[in-house]
Amino acid sequence: MRNVVRVLTGIAVPVLAAAVITAGSPGFGAYTVKSGDTLSHIASRYGTSVKTLVALNKLPGNGNAIYAGEVLKLPGTPKAAPKSRTAAKTPPKRSQLRMSRYIVKPGDTISKIAKRFRCSQANLLAANRMRSSDRIFAGKTLRVPVKVKVKASATKTTKKRKATKNNTFAGRTYADHIVAQADRNRATLKKRKLPSRAQMRSLIVATAKRYGVDPELALAVSWQESGWKQRVVSPANAIGAMQVIPSTGRFSAGIVGRELDLLKAQDNVTAGVVLLDRLTGAAKLDIAVAGYYQGLGGVRKNGMYPDTKQYVKSVLRLKGQFEKGWNPLK
Numbered sequence: 371m372r373n374v375v376r377v378l379t380g381i382a383v384p385v386l387a388a389a390v391i392t393a394g395s396p397g398f399g400a401y402t403v404k405s406g407d408t409l410s411h412i413a414s415r416y417g418t419s420v421k422t423l424v425a426l427n428k429l430p431g432n433g434n435a436i437y438a439g440e441v442l443k444l445p446g447t448p449k450a451a452p453k454s455r456t457a458a459k460t461p462p463k464r465s466q467l468r469m470s471r472y473i474v475k476p477g478d479t480i481s482k483i484a485k486r487f488r489c490s491q492a493n494l495l496a497a498n499r500m501r502s503s504d505r506i507f508a509g510k511t512l513r514v515p516v517k518v519k520v521k522a523s524a525t526k527t528t529k530k531r532k533a534t535k536n537n538t539f540a541g542r543t544y545a546d547h548i549v550a551q552a553d554r555n556r557a558t559l560k561k562r563k564l565p566s567r568a569q570m571r572s573l574i575v576a577t578a579k580r581y582g583v584d585p586e587l588a589l590a591v592s593w594q595e596s597g598w599k600q601r602v603v604s605p606a607n608a609i610g611a612m613q614v615i616p617s618t619g620r621f622s623a624g625i626v627g628r629e630l631d632l633l634k635a636q637d638n639v640t641a642g643v644v645l646l647d648r649l650t651g652a653a654k655l656d657i658a659v660a661g662y663y664q665g666l667g668g669v670r671k672n673g674m675y676p677d678t679k680q681y682v683k684s685v686l687r688l689k690g691q692f693e694k695g696w697n698p699l700k
Contacts, residue, residue, distance in 0.1 A: 412442065478506065575588070
């Protein structure tokens, strides 16, 4: 289900939804990101959704925005992890959230629905990418975060994942399921007839103009990320010419109002350009470029990391060269 709330201010809905949530809101927990984590992995582990995490933490939808050591707010208080990686004989029960569907009835309000399902209004609004001022109507389907008791499954003692060239990117080692998904996407693209780099260049320029993004900026980011190659997939499952991960694709899809298939050249470029549009609308150019690489929330909280600074320097240098008419394909 996808209930898209279109906002005419040009600001992404998850950012607006996050504005109604404060650090003092009841029912929030915290999670420190570990090496190899992804938003989808954290969301699954704590029974929430990527969209909710993006809203709560004011992330611009960039899945590779999170980094080891970053503290994320969670809709619900997670239990501390046991010191031993081997589970006890009788696994304890813990509270998680799952998303249920609810069809709005006449007379319903956000506060009444939240009270009925024993969830906070902030969580309910964030789950549906809504603001407190948005209206609901009879027949509308809402996602409702409901607490459930789940029994922790027994886990076996695991060894630390060994870093290899196949599962490591930019100093981070990614989980096996992420790497496996990247491998599948890479194999799919290998079998397809894809646009040439010259065709990708034209596609990026046309798409950037359509969404009001500086074409030279879009070209510079894509050249830095992939060399305008749609066939590229990183171990982090960043796909195609714009190197977009699935959670970012879903974020951009919510903005444009349709599903985006990141394996398709046009959709891939659209996802990346829409993210650039949101970033440049929210920050100065150098910060926006850094946000594409590190995540806007991470840049604002911790500043640019050394590799981020190098990324920004390279992208802005490329942008200047493109503005002077440089074409690396000639």
